[in-house]
Amino acid sequence: MHSFEDLAGQFKAYFDVAHFPAHPASLYEPNNYFLSLGGKRVRPVMCLMGNELFDEIQPDAWLVATAIELFHNFTLIHDDIMDKAPLRRGLATVHTKYGEPTAILAGDVMLVVAYDYLNKVTHPNQKKLVRIFNKTAREVCEGQQLDMDFEKVPTVHMNEYLRMIELKTSVLLASTLQMGALLGGAGEGNQYNIYEFGKNLGIAFQIQDDYLDAFGDPAKVGKQPGGDILANKKTFLLIKALETATGAQLKQLQELLATNPADKVTQVLAIFKSCGVHDWALELKNKYVSNALKHLEDIAVVSVRKKALQELTAFLVQRDY
Amino acid sequence: MHSFEDLAGQFKAYFDVAHFPAHPASLYEPNNYFLSLGGKRVRPVMCLMGNELFDEIQPDAWLVATAIELFHNFTLIHDDIMDKAPLRRGLATVHTKYGEPTAILAGDVMLVVAYDYLNKVTHPNQKKLVRIFNKTAREVCEGQQLDMDFEKVPTVHMNEYLRMIELKTSVLLASTLQMGALLGGAGEGNQYNIYEFGKNLGIAFQIQDDYLDAFGDPAKVGKQPGGDILANKKTFLLIKALETATGAQLKQLQELLATNPADKVTQVLAIFKSCGVHDWALELKNKYVSNALKHLEDIAVVSVRKKALQELTAFLVQRDY
Numbered sequence: 001m002h003s004f005e006d007l008a009g010q011f012k013a014y015f016d017v018a019h020f021p022a023h024p025a026s027l028y029e030p031n032n033y034f035l036s037l038g039g040k041r042v043r044p045v046m047c048l049m050g051n052e053l054f055d056e057i058q059p060d061a062w063l064v065a066t067a068i069e070l071f072h073n074f075t076l077i078h079d080d081i082m083d084k085a086p087l088r089r090g091l092a093t094v095h096t097k098y099g100e101p102t103a104i105l106a107g108d109v110m111l112v113v114a115y116d117y118l119n120k121v122t123h124p125n126q127k128k129l130v131r132i133f134n135k136t137a138r139e140v141c142e143g144q145q146l147d148m149d150f151e152k153v154p155t156v157h158m159n160e161y162l163r164m165i166e167l168k169t170s171v172l173l174a175s176t177l178q179m180g181a182l183l184g185g186a187g188e189g190n191q192y193n194i195y196e197f198g199k200n201l202g203i204a205f206q207i208q209d210d211y212l213d214a215f216g217d218p219a220k221v222g223k224q225p226g227g228d229i230l231a232n233k234k235t236f237l238l239i240k241a242l243e244t245a246t247g248a249q250l251k252q253l254q255e256l257l258a259t260n261p262a263d264k265v266t267q268v269l270a271i272f273k274s275c276g277v278h279d280w281a282l283e284l285k286n287k288y289v290s291n292a293l294k295h296l297e298d299i300a301v302v303s304v305r306k307k308a309l310q311e312l313t314a315f316l317v318q319r320d321y
Numbered sequence: 322m323h324s325f326e327d328l329a330g331q332f333k334a335y336f337d338v339a340h341f342p343a344h345p346a347s348l349y350e351p352n353n354y355f356l357s358l359g360g361k362r363v364r365p366v367m368c369l370m371g372n373e374l375f376d377e378i379q380p381d382a383w384l385v386a387t388a389i390e391l392f393h394n395f396t397l398i399h400d401d402i403m404d405k406a407p408l409r410r411g412l413a414t415v416h417t418k419y420g421e422p423t424a425i426l427a428g429d430v431m432l433v434v435a436y437d438y439l440n441k442v443t444h445p446n447q448k449k450l451v452r453i454f455n456k457t458a459r460e461v462c463e464g465q466q467l468d469m470d471f472e473k474v475p476t477v478h479m480n481e482y483l484r485m486i487e488l489k490t491s492v493l494l495a496s497t498l499q500m501g502a503l504l505g506g507a508g509e510g511n512q513y514n515i516y517e518f519g520k521n522l523g524i525a526f527q528i529q530d531d532y533l534d535a536f537g538d539p540a541k542v543g544k545q546p547g548g549d550i551l552a553n554k555k556t557f558l559l560i561k562a563l564e565t566a567t568g569a570q571l572k573q574l575q576e577l578l579a580t581n582p583a584d585k586v587t588q589v590l591a592i593f594k595s596c597g598v599h600d601w602a603l604e605l606k607n608k609y610v611s612n613a614l615k616h617l618e619d620i621a622v623v624s625v626r627k628k629a630l631q632e633l634t635a636f637l638v639q640r641d642y
Contacts, residue, residue: 021459027466078429082422101403101469104425108399108432109462112455115436119451130440134433138342141430145348148422 001052001305004312007045014062015041015069019113030098030106034077037089042316043176044069049312050180050194053305058183060121064129068176070114071133075140077107082148129179136175143168156234158243162203170202186299193295197309200292204317207285210235212320214269215278220320226265232257236284237277238268244275289317322373322626325633328366335383336362336390340434351419351427355398358410363637364497365390370633371501371515374626379504381442385450389497391435392454396461398428403469450500457496464489477555479564483524491523507620514616518630521613525638528606531556533641535590536599541641547586553578557605558598562589565596610638 002010019035020028044065051061079085080093081103087093095103118130146164150156177198178191186194212221213228214237228235245253253271256264272278292313296306323331340356341349365386372382400406401414402424408414416424439451467485471477498519499512507515533542534549535558549556566574574592577585593599613634617627 024463024466024470026470027463078425082425100421102466104399104403105462105466108395108429109459111429111432112458112462115451116455119448119455127440130436134437134440137433138430141426141433142345142348145345145423145426149345149347 001308002048003308004045004049004315007048007052008041011041011045011048011062011065011069015044015066019066019070020109026102027105027109030094030102031073031077031110033097034073034088034094034106037091039073039089041069043072043172046173046198046312047176047180049308050177050186051184052180053194053299053301053309054181054184054186054190058123060123061180061183063117063120064179064183065176067114067117067133068172068179070110070117071137072172074107074110074114075144077103077110079144081107082144123183125182129182132175132179132182136171139167139171143171150234155242156239158236158239161234161236161239165203165206166199169206170199173202173205174198190299190301193299197292197295197299200288200295201313201316204285204288204292207236207281207288208317208319210237211281211285214272217320226269229265229268230260236281237272240280241268241272241275241277244277244280245271249274285317289313322629323369324629325366325370325636328369328373329362332362332365332369332383332386332390336365336387340387340391341430347423348426348430351415351423352394352398352431354418355394355409355415355427358412360394360410362390364393364493367494367519367633368497368501370629371498371507372505373501374515374620374622374630375502375505375507375511379444381444382501382504384438384441385500385504386497388435388438388454389493389500391431391438392458393493395428395431395435396465398424398431400465402428403465444504446503450503453496453500453503457492460488460492464492471555476563477560479557479560482555482557482560486524486527487520490527491520494523494526495519511620511622514620518613518616518620521609521616522634522637525606525609525613528557528602528609529638529640531558532602532606535593538641547590550586550589551581557602558593559589561601562593562596562598565598565601566592570595606638610634 018032020031022028047065047068048057048061051057076088077094080088081095081100085093086096093103094106098106118126118133121129123129143164143166146160147168150161150164174195175198178195181191181194210228212225213235214225216225218224227233228238232238241253242250249271253268256268256271261267293310296309296313299306339353341352343349368386368389369378369382372378397409398415401409402416402421406414407417414424415427419427439447439454442450444450464485464487467481468489471482471485495516496519499516502512502515531549533546534556535546537546539545548554549559553559562574563571570592574589577589577592582588614631617630617634620627
């Protein structure tokens with residue numbers, strides 16, 4: 001049994017190989033560059049943890065974890081184009097550095113290579129793994145499309161936003177755990193529970209993310225709060241505030257969204273607090289964390305095996321940075 | 322045994338189903354739109370023909386053919402973005418109609434669905450099929466990248482151009498035939514020959530394409546010749562002319578490339594003819610057709626089974642439109 005940190009270190013070493021041919025460098029160098037930007041590799045490590053919840057880590061789990069990390073990076077490269085994001089982890093995004101056409105192709109070929117790793121899996125349930133992977137991949141694309149759709153409409157309902165977050169963020173955490181669990185020999189019921197654990201954890205994580213952007217301690221988060229507010233980004237907090245505020249307060253909030261006064265962040269935060277959005281978000285997060293932990297509890301393995309995932313949960317949703 | 326036309330009709334009926342969920346329509350409607358633009362479906366039909374060269378068409382061949390057609394359409398959607406092409410088959414491209422971000426995502430999800438079809442294949446060699454498919458997909462991406470790279474450099478050597486065409490166009494024709502053949506029970510030697518048949522045929526097809534753009538009969542081709550010349554597109558003809566022309570003629574050609582006089586097409590065509598590029602292209606095409614047919618001849622099945630592919634060859638490389 002290993003902690004997240006242990007497995008993250010092991011995965012880093014495993015993943016640090018050439019995933020692409022040398023030529024043409026104009027296609028593959030951008031992918032090597034992007035992978036070199038690093039990241040916490042949360043998703044592949046969760047695959048290993050899903051496996052180790054049930055059994056020793058199988059050789060196939062490393063292949064699936066690699067496929068998942070490549071898939072995740074493919075989505076980041078393409079999302080950065082769609083979002084016109086100049087930076088990722090403080091450095092130039094692929095399309096900024098190499099141009100959009102190459103960034104599209106580099107992402108495409110990264111997805112193909114992810115499928116190459118999946119195709120090397122020898123587990124009898126390999127096809128079921130690919131089925132889960134494909135379903136998740138479709139859902140992640142759907143989530144990204146919904147996210148873009150939501151930018152263009154004035155109002156988004158909470159249940160629509162929740163569904164978008166589920167698709168864009170949660171299902172990948174859920175399915176990486178499930179794929180690992182499947183490789184570890186988990187039956188259907190246990191696979192269901194680990195999937196639901198990941199799904200609820202993912203939503204809690206996103207609520208925390210939205211929360212920290214508004215109410216985080218700048219010294220800990222490492223940036224000024226309110227980036228989402230300045231961008232009029234539809235977040236758990238803004239959607240809830242628009243649903244809760246009435247009368248003059250609602251009018252003020254709508255005016256703030258339509259304009260960009262110098263003290264926009266301060267004013268919006270004041271409305272958030274006055275609407276109780278602050279406490280509501282923490283309660284909602286705790287609800288999803290409880291749901292997640294309930295599903296983890298329901299998994300039929302000795303409780304000592306669950307420790308690493310419980311610790312990861314605490315880390316992901318109680319972080320204040 | 323069926324002709325290309327027979328199988329194209331059968332494939333059209335088979336392929337005319339919903340490949341995507343209904344929701345979110347903002348993601349999937351663009352893909353349905355693009356598939357509705359039609360096309361000759363040459364690649365999937367070649368998979369069926371590759372199968373039928375050896376045996377009755379297997380149920381799996383329809384799945385692989387579908388995956389190949391979806392893959393091909395995915396590349397078209399993304400290539401159209403990269404090439405900034407406003408039209409495809411006379412109608413708006415996906416990015417023109419729905420915006421680039423959606424076109425990127427729609428292509429992505431089409432590739433994922435292609436893998437879904439491959440994952441349904443039950444043939445014992447399913448993994449080998451996916452391996453061939455992945456290798457081809459990587460190569461097609463490499464070909465597109467090289468094509469874009471070549472636009473930015475003053476000179477491209479003939480062997481570099483040939484390799485680019487092989488990757489961008491030929492390997493998909495080659496591998497769709499090979500995958501069909503594999504499903505039809507072909508052994509390694511026959512798979513090799515059918516692959517080489519397709520690869521040579523693909524190059525011959527591209528030479529014909531370049532040739533018709535310059536020397537085709539406008540009444541038959543349906544457009545004014547010289548589109549490639551006006552765009553300074555590096556084609557078999559231009560590369561050969563730059564390699565062949567000397568002295569004043571080379572200088573004139575280089576000046577024509579640097580400027581855009583009203584009679585550019587006429588002048589460049591005159592140089593092509595005076596350099597003998599016209600005859601050279603037909604000879605080169607015939608060389609690749611002969612190579613293709615030689616590999617078809619070497620395939621160990623009764624000759625009557627080869628008729629449909631011989632007819633297709635004649636159609637693809639002797640067409641004058």
